[in-house]
Amino acid sequence: MFFVQTGIRIQHSAVDAIGRLCFNLNVQTDAYIALGSNLGDRELNLLRAVAEIGRLPAGKVTGLSPFYETSPVGVSDQPFFFNAVLRLSTKQPPHELLHNLQHIESVIFKRKRDQHWGPRTIDLDLLLYGDQVVDSCDLTLPHPRLAERRFVLQPLCDLAPDLLHPLLGQSIRQLLAGLTSDETVRKI
Ligand code: ADP
Ligand code: MG
Numbered sequence: 800m801f802f803v804q805t806g807i808r809i810q811h812s813a814v815d816a817i818g819r820l821c822f823n824l825n826v827q828t829d830a831y832i833a834l835g836s837n838l839g840d841r842e843l844n845l846l847r848a849v850a851e852i853g854r855l856p857a858g859k860v861t862g863l864s865p866f867y868e869t870s871p872v873g874v875s876d877q878p879f880f881f882n883a884v885l886r887l888s889t890k891q892p893p894h895e896l897l898h899n900l901q902h903i904e905s906v907i908f909k910r911k912r913d914q915h916w917g918p919r920t921i922d923l924d925l926l927l928y929g930d931q932v933v934d935s936c937d938l939t940l941p942h943p944r945l946a947e948r949r950f951v952l953q954p955l956c957d958l959a960p961d962l963l964h965p966l967l968g969q970s971i972r973q974l975l976a977g978l979t980s981d982e983t984v985r986k987i
Contacts, residue, residue, distance in 0.1 A: 800876060802980070805980050815829075825891065827889065827890055828889060828928060828929040829927075830887045830893070830896060830927065831885070831959065832924065832925055833883075833884050833923070833924040833951050834883045834922070835880045835922040835950070837878045837919065841880070842866060844920055845866060847908075847922075849863060851903045851907055852887060855887075857889060858890065858964075859889075861886050861888045862884065862886035863885045863886075864883050864885070864958050865957060867881070867983075867984050867986055867987075868952060869984045869985070871916075874914065874915075874916045876936075877917060877918045880950065882890075882924055883976070884926065884957075885958075886956055893899050893925065893938060896928070899939070900923040900925065901923075904919075904956045908920040915963040917943055924942050925938070925940065926941060926951065927941050930968075941965060941966060946964060946974050949978050949980055950982060953984045955971050956975045959971055
């Protein structure tokens, strides 16, 4: 009897250990993605992009900010944008996720990259991937211009005001409060 009980205990603890290992390998990470559009039906473009991101494998959209109409930054002679931020709980590694976002931009939205910061049907930027810091030729995390753009910080603050910027050590709320730029960011 003693051996049987011990045997059962060993089996249970082994199963628990394997379960914990699988769970740890299968980690879900919160990624924050910025969406922007200033060509065509801007609101419909954002909604379609949310739906397409929601269809990506191994992920689930767990938060979506309000939509904002915002003045263009960089190239000012172009239509106002609609911007939003969503939270994706995902198992895809960051490079794979960026690749999938670029696929949505180019294949679903037929986005042309003819002018840097110019008009676009959709722009999908990976703002944060957990607290990971990445500096590779095609991916920088956190997004390098995250902390200086009101049209990103405002919707991100709606979703995650207390989230810390992994490099600057300040919360999204603090970064937004510290902005001095005069961009227009109007909730629609
Ligand atoms: P922007 O978003 O600045 O208007 P693009 O969308 O054309 O410009 O992106 C330019 C390049 O930025 C892409 O080729 C992509 O590889 C690179 N990039 C680096 N880090 C990121 C990131 N965190 N999110 C999205 N793109 C990124
Ligand atoms: Mg982009």
